[in-house]
Amino acid sequence: MASRGIRDRVAIVGMGCTQFGEHWDRGTEDLLIESTNAAMESAGMTRDDIDAYWLGTQKSGMSGLILSKALRIDGKPVTRVENYCASGSESFRNACYAVASGAVDTAMAVGVEKLKDTGFSGLVPASIPTDGTTPSTTAPALFSLIVPAYAKRYGVDEAEIKEVLTRIAWKNHYNGARNTRAQFRKEVSKETIAKASPIAGMLGIFDCSGVSDGSAAAIVVRAEDAYKYTDKPIFVKGLSLIAGAARGSIDPEYDFTTFPEAVKSAADAYAQAGVKDPRAEIAMAEVHDCFTPTELVLMEDLGFAERGFGWKEVLAGTFDLDGELPVNPDGGLKAFGHPIGASGLRMMFECWLQLRGEAPEERRIASVGRGRKLAVTHNLGGQPGECVSFVSVVGSEPS
The missing domain is CATH 3.40.47.10 (Thiolase/Chalcone synthase)
Structure with missing residues (x-):
């Protein structure tokens, strides 16, 4: 299979990423603020310049409110997505498609997780009913x-x-x-x-990979607008x-x-x-x-x-x-x-x-x-x- 895709129709113009680790002294909102502020700073943007947001998280929030509250976003769409460990990529994919479709001019994709406060050593276990064929091993x-x-x-x-x-x-x-x-x-x-x-x-x-807290963010725009924000878009x-x-x-x-x-x-x-x-x-x-x-x-x-x-x-x-x-x-x-x-x-x-x-x-x-x-x-x-x-x-x- 091969979908038609959106080749060269969307560009990344700003990104931010926190340090990953055991952030016992910082909450989810702190991590979100750091990564999104860094992304906006690198693109020379403010919250007013972002038309829509997508947030990827598995267990650190149940809706887009986790991001809108942290960033004081008022009156804009904030969509929370989850797809297991690919949740951050899912937020990026959705933000890119929104821009490519023409629905919005600018979008931010954000990913966050606060795992160290759960008291569980590993990924937070799901409690979703299954048909009995799913292995119960670690x-x-x-x-x-x-x-x-x-x-x-x-x-x-x-x-x-x-x-x-x-x-x-x-x-x-x-x-x-x-x-x-x-x-x-x-x-x-x-x-x-x-x-x-x-x-x-x-x-x-x-x-085995580390269990950690952290956040990362990307700002995407139409490719023809990319050089308004950076001389080195991706x-x-x-x-x-x-x-x-x-x-x-x-x-x-x-x-x-x-x-x-x-x-x-x-x-x-x-x-x-x-x-x-x-x-x-x-x-x-x-x-x-x-x-x-x-x-x-x-x-x-x-x-x-x-x-x-x-x-x-x-x-x-x-x-x-x-x-x-x-x-x-x-x-x-x-x-x-x-x-x-x-x-x-x-x-x-x-x-x-x-x-x-x-x-x-x-x-x-x-x-x-x-x-x-x-x-x-x-x-x-x-x-x-x-x-x-x-x-x-x-x-x-x-x-």
Whole structure:
């Protein structure tokens, strides 16, 4: 499938992102105010210049009132959206479509989550009735099933697959150590990662993303208006959200070595953007590394590595900060943290910095300097075999 898309009809002209972490001294409103003010400041706008708002959050508010109250917005539409961990990306997608349709001239997409005050160590559990086929195991346990499945299918022995997972965690902590907004800003040795306490299956503590508080925001306008607000807009090339049929837990054909929803959303977004060879054309990617094996599988699902060879590309350093195609140069969910509703927009914030040449020098990627002008974000919500997947392609120049 391929939708027609809104290629180069919408541009990002302002972004803001808080530090992610354990903000015991700050509330949801504080985080919202910081991220939205930063976005408006970067675009030279005020609240009066924004026509409509979309807010992505899973558990930090039940309506748009959470944002309108914090920002003192009066008489404008504020829509709250939720799509599991892809809630921030969902707010961005809706804001972009509103501008592209001509319904509004300017829109703001915001994501926020305040998880550390819940008293629950992990993502806030849902209490939605099911048909009884949904697994009751934890998220680490569900995603850990990827590891033996991938190793068996592609003939990777236990020591090798452990080395691959360790290297993914090591890479993302290395990148996060160079990011002042990241929750975990310290390099971790491969030895420490490999010997960490087990959580589920072959996953240790360093294979799991951080639980954190945070917020991020983006302002989008029509592409023809973008240069009124900034001399370096980022143009939206493709947006795709795919919801699967959620049959993974009962489908004997599902083997845990791929996210079919990610494959389909990537193909759709690439078609919209005119990307033929993502490995050769993409400068960087921010992907949903909720657990290290997720990032491994996504390298193949997103077309960055051939099937069965993603593990070799990881070990070769292809996705390192100075590699051919840097993945998660900001540290990813693993080191930057994962406040559910904010993560999708945090990914976009890193694309904003890197494509504009504004990322700190110590983690500025070389691929942009070599002439690549496109970036990808991938945001997942759910679990293997039962998820939604969002993929965006953005670029520093219009086609």
